[in-house]
Amino acid sequence: MTLQPRPGLLDIKPYVPGAAAPEGAVKLSSNENALGCSPKAAEAFKASASVLHTYPDGGATALRDAIAKVENIKAEQIVCGAGSDELLQLIGKAYLAPGDKVVQSQYGFLVYRLVAMQSGAEIVSAPEKHYTADVDALIETAGDDAKIVFLANPNNPTGTWIPGSEIRRLREGLPDSTLLVVDCAYGEFVDAPDYEDPLALVSEYENVVVTRTFSKIHGLAGLRLGWMYGPQEVVDVIHRVRGPFNVNLPAIEAGVEAIQDVEFVAKSKAHNDQSLAFLTQQLGGLGFDVTPSVCNFVLVHFPETPGKTAEDANQFLAERGLIVRGVQPYGLPNALRISVGLDKHNRAVVEALEAFTKG
Structure with missing residues (x-):
C-alpha cells in the first residue's frame, strides 16, 4: 500500500x-x-553567540x-513564536477540525487559507469594498457557524485598514463561539486617530486574539519572531500545542532590545x-492607480493592455534590478x-x- x-x-x-x-539587484518584494x-x-x-550551546528559555x-x-499589557497573556506565521498555525492547530468554517476578507493574507486547509477546514472569503475589509460582509459570511475569522488590520497586500469602531462592531456581530483573530503585522506604521490598537479588546472579550510581528517595523524578519496576545484560556490552549523551545535564543535576546528601542521604531x-x-x-x-496604503508597501494597479500589464511591468523592473511582488x-x-525601500x-x-509607461 502506498503511503x-x-x-x-x-x-x-x-x-x-x-x-x-x-x-546587485534591489529586493522590494x-x-x-x-x-x-x-x-x-x-x-x-x-552577543548571544557565546551561549549558543544552551537551550533558550522555553517561556x-x-x-x-x-x-x-x-x-x-499582561505578560502571562503573551505567547511568543517563530514569527506571527507560527502563531497563526498554532491557533489553527488548537481550534480547527475537519469541516470547520474559517472566514477571511477577500484579499486577506495567504497564510489564513493555509491554516484552514492544513486542518481540513473550509476557507470562505467575504467580499471587500475598494480593497478594504467590509464588516457587514464578514459578519454575513461568518453566520453562526464560523470557527475562526481572520482579519489583517492593516491588510497585506492591499495596505488598507478599518477603524477600531469597525473592529468592535465585527466582534459584536459574531457569535461567542467564533474566535476573532486580528493580525496587526503592520500596526506600528499606522497613526490615524481612529485606528485603535485591538490589544484592548482582549480584556473586554473572551474570544479575541491579536498577533504581532518583529519582522516589519523592527526589521527582524530573518530571526522569525512574533507574539500573540489573548485571553488566558486561549493562551493556555496555545501553550499545549506549541513546541517547548519554539523561539530560539538569539531571537529572544534581539527581540528584547528591539521592542525597547523606541528611537529606531520612530526613525x-x-x-x-x-x-x-x-x-x-x-x-x-x-x-497608475495606487491603493491608499498605511503599510510599508504600495499596491499598484496596471491595465490589461498588452505590453502594459502587471506582468510586463514586473519583468521590466526585474530587468533593471528591481524585484517586486x-x-x-x-x-x-x-x-x-x-515595498518601501531606501530613498x-x-x-x-x-x-x-x-520609462515603462513611455516604452
Whole structure:
C-alpha cells in the first residue's frame, strides 16, 4: 500500500515568499524594513553567540516581560513564536477540525487559507469594498457557524485598514463561539486617530486574539519572531500545542532590545511615512492607480493592455534590478506590490515605471 498524507493536504499550494534578489539587484518584494534593524538588537544577537550551546528559555520570559512593559499589557497573556506565521498555525492547530468554517476578507493574507486547509477546514472569503475589509460582509459570511475569522488590520497586500469602531462592531456581530483573530503585522506604521490598537479588546472579550510581528517595523524578519496576545484560556490552549523551545535564543535576546528601542521604531516610521507619500504621489502622477496604503508597501494597479500589464511591468523592473511582488495568488493579477525601500531605491522604481509607461 502506498503511503498517503491526510486527505486534502495535497490540495494545498505552499506559500511562495517574495522573490529573492539576484546579486546587485534591489529586493522590494517582501516588505522588509529598508533601514535594517535596531543596532541594539544586532548587538544582542552577536552577543548571544557565546551561549549558543544552551537551550533558550522555553517561556521566552524576558521577551514577554519586555513586550508587556512597552505595550502595557499582561505578560502571562503573551505567547511568543517563530514569527506571527507560527502563531497563526498554532491557533489553527488548537481550534480547527475537519469541516470547520474559517472566514477571511477577500484579499486577506495567504497564510489564513493555509491554516484552514492544513486542518481540513473550509476557507470562505467575504467580499471587500475598494480593497478594504467590509464588516457587514464578514459578519454575513461568518453566520453562526464560523470557527475562526481572520482579519489583517492593516491588510497585506492591499495596505488598507478599518477603524477600531469597525473592529468592535465585527466582534459584536459574531457569535461567542467564533474566535476573532486580528493580525496587526503592520500596526506600528499606522497613526490615524481612529485606528485603535485591538490589544484592548482582549480584556473586554473572551474570544479575541491579536498577533504581532518583529519582522516589519523592527526589521527582524530573518530571526522569525512574533507574539500573540489573548485571553488566558486561549493562551493556555496555545501553550499545549506549541513546541517547548519554539523561539530560539538569539531571537529572544534581539527581540528584547528591539521592542525597547523606541528611537529606531520612530526613525523607521518617519522614513516610511515620507517614502510612502513619495511613491503614492509619484506613481499616481504617472497615471497608475495606487491603493491608499498605511503599510510599508504600495499596491499598484496596471491595465490589461498588452505590453502594459502587471506582468510586463514586473519583468521590466526585474530587468533593471528591481524585484517586486506579483499578487496573482491573491486574486489580483493586474497589480504589483512594491515595498518601501531606501530613498534611492524608491526613486529608481519611479524612474523605471516612468520609462515603462513611455516604452
